[in-house]
Amino acid sequence: MSTACIACQPPLTIAPAQVLRGRGVVNQVGNAIAHLGQHPLVIGGNQTLAAIRPQLQTVLEHEPLQIAWMTYGADCSETTLATLHQAIDLHRADVVIGIGGGKAIDTAKLVAHQHHLPIVTVPTSAATCAAWTALSNVYTDQGAFQYDVALTRCPDLLVLDYDVVQTAPRRTLIAGIGDAIAKWYEASVSSGHVQQTLIIAAVQQARVLRDLLFQTSAIALQEPGGEAWQEVVDATVLMAGVIGGLGGAQCRTVAAHAVHNGLTHLLDSHGTLHGEKVAYGILVQLRLEEIVQGNQLAATARQQLLKFYGDIGLPKSLNDLGLADIALTDLQRAAVIACAEQSDIHRLPFAVEPAQLMAAMVSTTAASTTAASTRREEAGVNDFSRSQGSAFTPHSLNDEVMA
């Protein structure tokens, strides 16, 4: 028996040390924060801080805390981070509290990580699982994706207050659903063949998460604040985070997020949320599998997703993303960035050229094409069935749920 593999594994960053959740739970965080530090620096967006500061200030006044408040600016960019580093030093902060959506929380997590400080996250929407994960995305000041940073641990405390999340626009939850279902479509491709226990667990949980969202999302959106709504919030903020934590660096994003990253370089895409672009990216990924591989299961999955997107209001095309008039050169620029050498798109089991990606990007709503694909499936040349065995093919599982 060898222990060599264990020694070379990266550290696990599976979950926050503590998760407080419930209605009005923000009113109870004073003591938990005081345990982490006495000089909190609160980081959030302008509007978020304006909305939540009076409530949080009252809560924290009951503790012997010296609090400073900072807005994070437009994005989690290196300029923003430099400003916040100064604020940390000036305030002699010993704990960071990140409040807001994904960008605010990513900024706060990264600043805390770089100063080796404890971090508390308070998501104000269910648009991403950023409040859970040990990962921050860094963008330019103009909002173009640059790189991500793996953090040494998940937050010390996550505060999920459903009253706070319920004040967010409906659209943020829809985007969160798009980002969460991407876990399955990407993890099954990047890691579906891996035999490691925790990665198998992550991939299977991603399938469960997708099924749960297929079944519950429409009901949840009809009744904000209701039981189903709360379960869907748990799914997008917490369970999506669990999957990222369990899967770790080996259970990575693939084409859906690569397409998102490419699109962020187009200014016209900035009116749409992360999860909306990612949801569209899933369709592009499936379309690529269909065009390049002749994968009929991907074609079926895409048609099923188009129906699901229609039911809940996720974007199905460039048109829906507000990019109907995109110039060919811009589309090409996004595709070239998405196909850059280090891009996760190359985790697909086949090579992708920008021209193929462009073809997929403009045809996400097309009727299924491949006539030869059925024969290919029957011959067992589908990469998923080859890696998973016939009982475990990513896209065929859609049939069970969507039928």
Ligand SMILES: [Zn+2]
């Ligand atoms: Zn995402």
